[in-house]
Amino acid sequence: MLFSKFMAERFEYEGNDSLHLFKWDIKHWIGNDEHKLYLKTEGDYSADQGIFGRADLQMLYSRNISTFWDFQIGARRAFEPERTFDAVIGFQGLAPYSIEVDSAAFITENGNLLGRLNLGYELLLTQRLILQPRIEVNVAAKDIENRGVKAGVTEFEAGMRLRYEIEREFAPYVGFDYVEEESLREHHHSVRFVVGMRFWY
Amino acid sequence: MKIACRRFFFFVLWLCHLGVGLACADTYTLTVAEKSVNLIGTKQTAIVANDSLPAPTLHWREGEEVTLHVINRLQEQTSIHWHGIVLPYQMDGVPGVSFSGIEPGQTFTYRFRLKQNGTYWYHGHSGMQEQQGLFGALVIDPVHPRQKVERDYVLLLSDWPEADPYRTHARLKKQSDYYNFQKRTVVDFFNDISKRGFAETLSDRLDWGQMRMEPTDFADVTGATYHFLVNGQTPEMNWTGLFGPGDRVRLRIINASAMTHFDVRIPGLTMRVIEVDGQPVIPVDVEEFRIAVAETYDVLVEPKADRAYRLFAEAMDRSGFAAATLTPKIGLLAQMPTLRPLTLLTMADMGPMHGGGHAGHADHQAMPMSGMAEQPPDAEHAEHAAPPNHSMHEGHDASMPATQTEAEAPMRHTEAPAMGSYKVLSYQHLMAAAPNREWRQADREITLRLTGNMYRYIWSFDDIKYSESEPIRVKFGEHIRFTYVNETMMNHPIHLHGLWQYLDNGNGAYNPKKHVINVPPGKTVSVIVVADAEGEWAFHCHLLYHMDAGMFRKLIVEKREHAGR
Numbered sequence: 145m146l147f148s149k150f151m152a153e154r155f156e157y158e159g160n161d162s163l164h165l166f167k168w169d170i171k172h173w174i175g176n177d178e179h180k181l182y183l184k185t186e187g188d189y190s191a192d193q194g195i196f197g198r199a200d201l202q203m204l205y206s207r208n209i210s211t212f213w214d215f216q217i218g219a220r221r222a223f224e225p226e227r228t229f230d231a232v233i234g235f236q237g238l239a240p241y242s243i244e245v246d247s248a249a250f251i252t253e254n255g256n257l258l259g260r261l262n263l264g265y266e267l268l269l270t271q272r273l274i275l276q277p278r279i280e281v282n283v284a285a286k287d288i289e290n291r292g293v294k295a296g297v298t299e300f301e302a303g304m305r306l307r308y309e310i311e312r313e314f315a316p317y318v319g320f321d322y323v324e325e326e327s328l329r330e331h332h333h334s335v336r337f338v339v340g341m342r343f344w345y
Numbered sequence: 346m347k348i349a350c351r352r353f354f355f356f357v358l359w360l361c362h363l364g365v366g367l368a369c370a371d372t373y374t375l376t377v378a379e380k381s382v383n384l385i386g387t388k389q390t391a392i393v394a395n396d397s398l399p400a401p402t403l404h405w406r407e408g409e410e411v412t413l414h415v416i417n418r419l420q421e422q423t424s425i426h427w428h429g430i431v432l433p434y435q436m437d438g439v440p441g442v443s444f445s446g447i448e449p450g451q452t453f454t455y456r457f458r459l460k461q462n463g464t465y466w467y468h469g470h471s472g473m474q475e476q477q478g479l480f481g482a483l484v485i486d487p488v489h490p491r492q493k494v495e496r497d498y499v500l501l502l503s504d505w506p507e508a509d510p511y512r513t514h515a516r517l518k519k520q521s522d523y524y525n526f527q528k529r530t531v532v533d534f535f536n537d538i539s540k541r542g543f544a545e546t547l548s549d550r551l552d553w554g555q556m557r558m559e560p561t562d563f564a565d566v567t568g569a570t571y572h573f574l575v576n577g578q579t580p581e582m583n584w585t586g587l588f589g590p591g592d593r594v595r596l597r598i599i600n601a602s603a604m605t606h607f608d609v610r611i612p613g614l615t616m617r618v619i620e621v622d623g624q625p626v627i628p629v630d631v632e633e634f635r636i637a638v639a640e641t642y643d644v645l646v647e648p649k650a651d652r653a654y655r656l657f658a659e660a661m662d663r664s665g666f667a668a669a670t671l672t673p674k675i676g677l678l679a680q681m682p683t684l685r686p687l688t689l690l691t692m693a694d695m696g697p698m699h700g701g702g703h704a705g706h707a708d709h710q711a712m713p714m715s716g717m718a719e720q721p722p723d724a725e726h727a728e729h730a731a732p733p734n735h736s737m738h739e740g741h742d743a744s745m746p747a748t749q750t751e752a753e754a755p756m757r758h759t760e761a762p763a764m765g766s767y768k769v770l771s772y773q774h775l776m777a778a779a780p781n782r783e784w785r786q787a788d789r790e791i792t793l794r795l796t797g798n799m800y801r802y803i804w805s806f807d808d809i810k811y812s813e814s815e816p817i818r819v820k821f822g823e824h825i826r827f828t829y830v831n832e833t834m835m836n837h838p839i840h841l842h843g844l845w846q847y848l849d850n851g852n853g854a855y856n857p858k859k860h861v862i863n864v865p866p867g868k869t870v871s872v873i874v875v876a877d878a879e880g881e882w883a884f885h886c887h888l889l890y891h892m893d894a895g896m897f898r899k900l901i902v903e904k905r906e907h908a909g910r
Contacts, residue, residue: 268531271527
């Protein structure tokens, strides 16, 4: 039997005095217990400047390999800031202590290696009021000139979201993110306020 | 002709309801159709038999040759399974196993002779129809009545969902803890620290965290969507049974739920358990018992006071309750008990899942009984667990021959005292009223691991789902010892169609026979199955969504002539 799940984990406004972004992080799978097809997309859009900071779409085949883990393989197409193609290999699942993990290695057309690790946790204040700390780290094995990528940690994001599940499927939230970005061209870090909603069906 | 038949059928039903004890006709008709119902304040579509929710109670007689027409007025296939009834397998009513199902517009005629008596039930075995209302009680009168009672009531417990059952299943696949609104919170964490200290609380949380499980995970589908019913009525509708002064009342309690175990009690009344799964047991007086999905318990109560009593059936996970009233006068109400707090699962309940647990495989092999003596995991029960079980057990071991004669006596003279009196019934207390003449060592042992992946909502036997499994083959006449090892954190009521399961609770020839054996989380339970009916039988966990997800096998009892191979 086939099932599917659309999940907008993040669908939010993020900003501070100098920055106003709209961000999304959406996954959609269709499949059965063992085999799933995943679509993942994330990115941000600056309304002030009318540009996308980052936007990509991954299409992955996801295979259940153990109780809590899926192995995933597929491709990523980045649309902004540059159009690139990468191969993707990753693991997604639930680590001990109920830490949600989404990890991926991206292999670029030129054979360069990038990595992304996403960790999330849910702390129940009540049955419906949930505090969700989250960390995302992006790394690069070496400099990639044309993408402006500098070897090492290219992006670090640590944040906290407090959501209220009006329904399991619909939960508005508020929170903040600390973001540090490092590239060949610039380095900056900022704290941002977040408001958004999480929804799925 | 059909209409006349149906009218006659209703007339007979009506007579039976009056308790006239009239011999029922032996041709019945059930018409399965959709019906709009309003049980919970919104209109929903139910699947009903003869326009009734629950389906009508069928009164049969032992020895009767039943002819029963099932007419399908649905847009989809249907089927009816006679739960607990020993019959030719083609009449068992499981599409894809024992017959091909009843197509829309078709009529299927069930024909079988009743070799048994007692309280049973029937339900749809297609899709989610059982969850949508297709279930009813079966009462088979014995040739020689044993119990004389003034009142005799069927109490059919069930769980009624707010959503379409397919949607419920899909939600569980997307987020398996969707219906659990009793998870441990930060507030609980601090409360635990003040009760148990920081170190112990932290270590407990880390243990559960490491397993990626929740100690409140008793039920996958809960009162968050379920309304719990007695005879199709919510607690507000309050199904009521009358009794007169000095009456002995027989309650035939059937758990027709799709997913819910209940803890049943009637504050102020002691219940004498006389039959379990339709089979007479040596009477046991209890204040409370847990009824797993698809089990039946017949109890006698003797309300003395001139007041109303409340039958209170708490869902095992305490997310809701079903209730009914026994009263000498219409309009009298008894106080509604309140739900007791949920007692958390412990590491011991996790058994083989948890390395450090003390209920691992080795223990069970040496002492298959270890899992059986468990009481429902309520704190207030804990104190009663050890002493009654021990005295019970030693008593039998020491004086088995003497017990045999005594054992038959209570059934002839129902006034005789019950075997024991316990606060909460456990499987350990159940002894068949008459010895099993076929009792002997098993010819073969089959271990069936009850497995699953709660996180992904996958259920299976031996890690293999039904869709990928081979049938289990046994030979006609074989005695097979099935050992169920529950490697999950959920209870699994294991139902074998067409054949009895003799629960090995240490009573030898007096081991009770059942059609459903509940296996608690992390526990091991053994049964003996006598393969005395050839054919292809369904063998599954009776939790509907577990069965649907794959905790199901076909069991083939091979014909006699192939048996010697």
